[in-house]
Amino acid sequence: MEGRSPWYLAYRRLRRNRVALAFGGLFLAIVVFVLAAPLWANQVADTGPNDTHTLEKVAVDGETREVVDPEGKPVGPLWLGAGGKFFLGADGRLGRDEMVRLMYGGRTSLFVGIAAALITTLLGTGLGLLAGWYRGWTDAIIARALDVVWAFPVTLLGAALGLALAVGGLRIGPLHLSGSSIWIPILIIGVVYTPYVARPIRGEVLALREKEFVEAAVSQGAGPLRVMLVELLPNLLSTVIVFFAISIANSMLLESILSFLGVGVQPPNTSWGTMIAGGFELITSAPLLTVVPGAMLLLTVLSVNVFADCLRDALDPRAKLRLEAHAGIAEPEGTPV
């Protein structure tokens, strides 16, 4: 029988899982949707995400309608009535195209989510490896530092940092980030979630470092860096991948929360969070402006969360087997699972 790598086996298990395929497909569809933003903006809607149309009129099936009526109420969804312009209506007093903003906003939300998740995963894995491998003082310092971050409610810490930096901006060495930079929420979210990854990774490293293969590497003269990167990291990779996926979901949620509170993504950038914040002011007259971006966010986060769940099952089949055993699907009597 041909040998198969564990990664190939995991891939095969994932491919056979219909739930994983469905939600993975949903996520890809959303990615394609937001990537198509310039296409829709230029070819169909003929406007940018920040172009205002307050005093303009739009022709709908032969009749002319104001984009924003004299009372300040934006036009509702026109669907294809105006050739795709204002497909979802206008976003408020400024009369911007909601559909175009939805697509560009999704880009920001996904970008922030993925970039922040990368930071969380890299920092968390690095700190976890250092703390778990060196133990002693290194561990004590890292663990205490993480404890301090852990002591704050995520929303409150993120909002406090967001407020402080949104007003002041941030300087890291020669690099200056202005208060409206997209990298400020990314950095904040990335750092705030780090303890939630670093702690479990540290625990796994503590268990792994006692294994024979690590002892073998050390006795062959491998240095700490080599042991951590070549011996330990590959064994952590399945955990790290799952954490990365979950971090994307959490980061997107936190981004929307911070943006809703006005201390996340700043204009001229738009995200689904800032769109919900803007829509909420008009919720009684134009509820769709709140419903639609929130629903997109929910679908995206849901697809990532479900996919991450399936990924965990595929990468750690023993956990899956155990659950199926309880459901009476697998496990012959007496096998230690």
Place this chain on the structure above:
Amino acid sequence: MGRFIVRRLAGMVAVLFAVSVLVFLIFNVIPDSDPARQMAGRSASPRLVASITEEWGFDDPLPQQYLTMMGNIFSGDVISYETEENVDERIVEGIPATFSLCTGAAVIWMFFGILFGYLSAVRAGGLLDRALTVLAVTGISIPVFWLAAIFLNYLAYELEIFPSNGYVALSEDPLEWASHLILPWVTLAIVYVGFYSRVLRSNMLDAMDEDYVRTARAKGLPERRVMTRHVLRNSLVPIVTLFGLDFGALLGGAILVEGVFNINGIGQYAYESLINLDLPPIMAITLFGAFFIVLFNALVDIAYAYLDPRVKLGTSAP
């Protein structure tokens, strides 16, 4: 027991100190601008900035600044330069509403979290389990503030099933108090219901493999009794620990829910201050919020050690 409490409290004081230093750094050192200008808010006149610099000692060395900040916040002298209100007084006024919101939500989430988790585990793999799993994952993925806005608009404004917003004190009218809080309670609880039912489900599935469960079955106990007395009871221990952590951190969710439903608690105060870029209230709320969590967690740990002697001995909890 006495030694454990002393050790735990000493650790707590160290964390409190570190937490307060972090708050100081966040507001006074990390941002790349004059902290006095930031604090003054949008209506900053040079004279106000100068007087803030004086009051908070921003020209002093950093350790001195830190002490001034702590002194100001704990002596109750901090005022918001936007609204000219005393920050500490506003926070104290907000406690009853926030406490009502958080305890009610906690009761709902513990009840439904445990119920759904139990049903899922007992029927693992079945239709009910799958339906509950879908609900739980959806619950975890919902943006709380969005759900709050949707509930408010459709259930309160349009259908008028619930009163639209505001808060009525419990001492004024218990019935109105509850009816005004039902929607906020449910909104705040939903995320946790999803999360807790998932955790309990997997804990129970793990517990079912234990020898004591086999023993219970072998001695002929009815299945229901095995599940409730042996499996559920042992699986609840980590849930209680988790509850201690999450309840302390609930202020984060309260900011969003109180902000949307217009409940005049600490959360709404934080919400307004954030929207207005008003620094001093957020500084005080962040500090008090983190202090509360650290204190609360220490109490939970001590209570836990009292219940489970293994903790004191330094071996890990189950």
